Amino acid sequence: MIVRVDKIMHVSPDIWELSFVGSFPYEQVNAGQFVNIRIGTGYDHILRRPISIAAVDQENKRLTLVFRVVGDGTKWLSGRRVGDDLDILGPLGTGFPIVQGKSILIVGGGIGIPPLYQLASELNEKSNNIQMVLGFRHQADCFWLDRFNQLGEVTITTEDGSLGQAGYVTDTLGKMKATGKVWQYLYSCGPMAMLRAIREQFRGTSTQGYVSLEEKMACGVGACYGCVCSSENQQSAKRICIDGPVFPWQEVAL
């Protein structure tokens, strides 16, 4: 479907925030889902680029993405201007389950953080108790901290200690766990190494975890078998674009 760019701005030196308006099934969005974006109009870029839904504004019928410029596609996207058309598909995939009245830990790393904003918003509305640990490389990479702060207790980590706790999110998680704190649910999105480490940290605990995975995609709708991950227990493949990107962490091989 064709939507219209409504806002586009830097939120850190190489990270952009883009909002669009126009006919889109905003009401169907679940936190953790993504949209698949057509890059250009010719034949130079024939694969769409998946970007997570960072925030949806039901009232104003407006959807916001946050993305890092890493290659041609995201560069093109960052060059859109207010009023430009955008050809998108979505919402795609299976998002995070939204629980009610629980104690929750949300852990995000880098460009995995955007969908956690929509997640925290939805969880916040369902009277959950939310604690967040968000990891960035440097202070300069941080974005949307004020927004996240409105939804729960946020701990920032930076690899170089330029803001918040120094080190990786897992260092901070270790300290938090050491205080005896227990969470019923853990939601996480970020680099594979981070997801793997977190699951290790919580192995044997009662915490139920959900992780959002990434893989290069061709179709984005489950048709090409390009984006699979293997499941922990069975031999069968899971397609990240349709069975995920969010999976209960016991169900997938990280």
Added chain:
Amino acid sequence: MIVRVDKIMHVSPDIWELSFVGSFPYEQVNAGQFVNIRIGTGYDHILRRPISIAAVDQENKRLTLVFRVVGDGTKWLSGRRVGDDLDILGPLGTGFPIVQGKSILIVGGGIGIPPLYQLASELNEKSNNIQMVLGFRHQADCFWLDRFNQLGEVTITTEDGSLGQAGYVTDTLGKMKATGKVWQYLYSCGPMAMLRAIREQFRGTSTQGYVSLEEKMACGVGACYGCVCSSENQQSAKRICIDGPVFPWQEVAL
């Protein structure tokens, strides 16, 4: 080189006039030369499109093209707007020789007509006596008639007789020749069939003719041997992009 679009307008339903300004060796242009235009910026269209120089305004450093939309490239070109950049090479090729104080017949057909305007302008400055026969399909296809009228005596032909003489330019040429009129030089640009017919009409006369040829081009600079025509006398190939597009009519096989 990069030039800037300065004017773009329809001159008939599918024919456009485009002017550009910017650094270009305007003073080096000879009537009959062409520019080679980059279409788009990506990899969808990797071959430049050759378009004849229709008019050059030395004073205002401005060059004008007239082209018909026949495919993707010319469609793209017709979508340029004032202020847009254009990546062009030129002036390319060998143009018409400019004689002085002679009696001259200029014959053009369809989209072969534009370069004849620059030709007539240059010949007009050299005190030549210029007669022109310009053939179009319908009245609606005609363009620049007022401009041509300022440079000599113009006869229009249309295939359906909707303007001027009905029929082909060769019909009109036949009638003109029948009056006993003789021209020292004949310059022509248009469909191959027209050029061939005209040369036949003037075979055995003292008229020295020059024809401007077209062929699909890749490099436009003489390097690929894509655009050849064979010479009448020798076996060797002539490259239309560099040895032409203008040739003395006895030198090429039409």
Added chain:
Amino acid sequence: MSEGNLRVCMAGLELRNPVMPASGCFGFGKEYAKYYPLDQLGAVVVKATTLKPRFGNATPRVTEVRSGMLNAIGLANPGMDQVLNHDLPWLAKHDVPIIVNVAGQTEDEYCQVVAGISDSGLAQAIELNVSCPNVKCGGISFGVDPQVLSNLVEKVKRVSTLPVFVKLSPNVTSIRDMAVAAEQGGADGISLINTLIGMKIDLTTRRPVLANKIGGLSGPGIKPVAIRMVYEVAQAVTIPIIGMGGIYTGEDGIEFIMAGATAVMVGTANFTDPYACPTIIKEMSQFMEDNGIANLNDIRGCAYA
């Protein structure tokens, strides 16, 4: 839709139009059924099916290149039993012919799967995939040696009551020899082309992007190779040809028909635009109307006829 000018009959199959999704680019149909009714299609061609379930290659399995993409899926599929018990029954509820793409590592495996599909009564045709470049010994030898191919087709034909299309690899010196071999083996039709073998290297990691290193090149960039092969094969065999490779528009589809194809398949374009197939059908029909062509037979192979 009333694209009457697109009706084709091929190897005994009556198709309302010649446009079908290419194997591997349309799953088992379910995914795109969300976007439009599948009965608009000429047929549905499903993912390569093998005897046993296959996970396929390690990821990344797909990557974009200029005017195309590379894939090294590695014949991932849930295996024949699952396909027969779940995927085909679901698809068969739609009013559209089903073509099952079959892959194997041995003649025996091919025959078992073909027999299973054929006996099930759930499909209308078989497409024999002898050209997957992404699986070691995954049929590729069947796709490069005319004699081996001819033998395979003969054996498969014996166990099939359905028409069998043989899908050829373009990665051969003579596509004509392969097509003739398939015809001699008894094939009811030829599908071509599968992907060209390609590679992309990541300048940051300094390694091939795909975990499998090499992958199959598909998309707009390969169309000229595909058109040439259809043109060449159409003059060498009498059985129908299903042409594919980079079809993105109705005009692309028409170009394949003019080159000699009876039907066409659309692969990569589905990823760029999920509505690619219905759009191409409309555009092909429009071209026919605009040019006063009543039936595709009137232009089939006109480029060489």
Added chain:
Amino acid sequence: MSEGNLRVCMAGLELRNPVMPASGCFGFGKEYAKYYPLDQLGAVVVKATTLKPRFGNATPRVTEVRSGMLNAIGLANPGMDQVLNHDLPWLAKHDVPIIVNVAGQTEDEYCQVVAGISDSGLAQAIELNVSCPNVKCGGISFGVDPQVLSNLVEKVKRVSTLPVFVKLSPNVTSIRDMAVAAEQGGADGISLINTLIGMKIDLTTRRPVLANKIGGLSGPGIKPVAIRMVYEVAQAVTIPIIGMGGIYTGEDGIEFIMAGATAVMVGTANFTDPYACPTIIKEMSQFMEDNGIANLNDIRGCAYA
């Protein structure tokens, strides 16, 4: 220019950088000398030269396709005598190595031209074109049969005092077999790839666009096939490889080096931008600097090493 990080030595040739125009895409050098000094190039590779002058095929000979072009020039060239008397002497005045691309229809013809070029002292290397898809019997059989190729190379080597690069056709089942055959015949290096065979049909005339019907596909769209072939051949032979096919940027050039090429050629990109070669040289040098790579040897073949 001080692209010291691009210096390469190959088959005894010292090149200031590994970037040269591909044969047939740069005439005999004169045309592009108007755009920049030729001594910026690693070498100049001239149009295929044959014993006698050749007019080549009928026109149209070139046409654009998505992300590429088709050509069927048909080895148009002024013939060896003219090349030796006019074109090479002009080029030889420049401080840049000259590689002459040689084509023929018989072993004898190849040998005569190679001997003529070699004896003239006007060139620094020979590139044996055994892969032109646009000429009937125009060398293509040399390009598809390993034994025939090996014999040809052996004979040519006997009459040449210059290093001989063998330019392979990608239109074969096994590029590796062809490369190994060339090496066994005594080749000093391998150039690859020449064009893929393709076709485009004009929907209005309903005939192939090119007068020759088929043509060679070049440009950005073929790069993945070329990279794969360089990668494959680099592991099969010990002689240097000149890689080409769709190089448009410095990163493309680097990708070929990582795949195993020692040098690269730039063809179609010259038509899109006459400054393509010097731009690519600058960009490759910049990549080296940005990534702290002192010498191309440090990344050559790193994708498989």
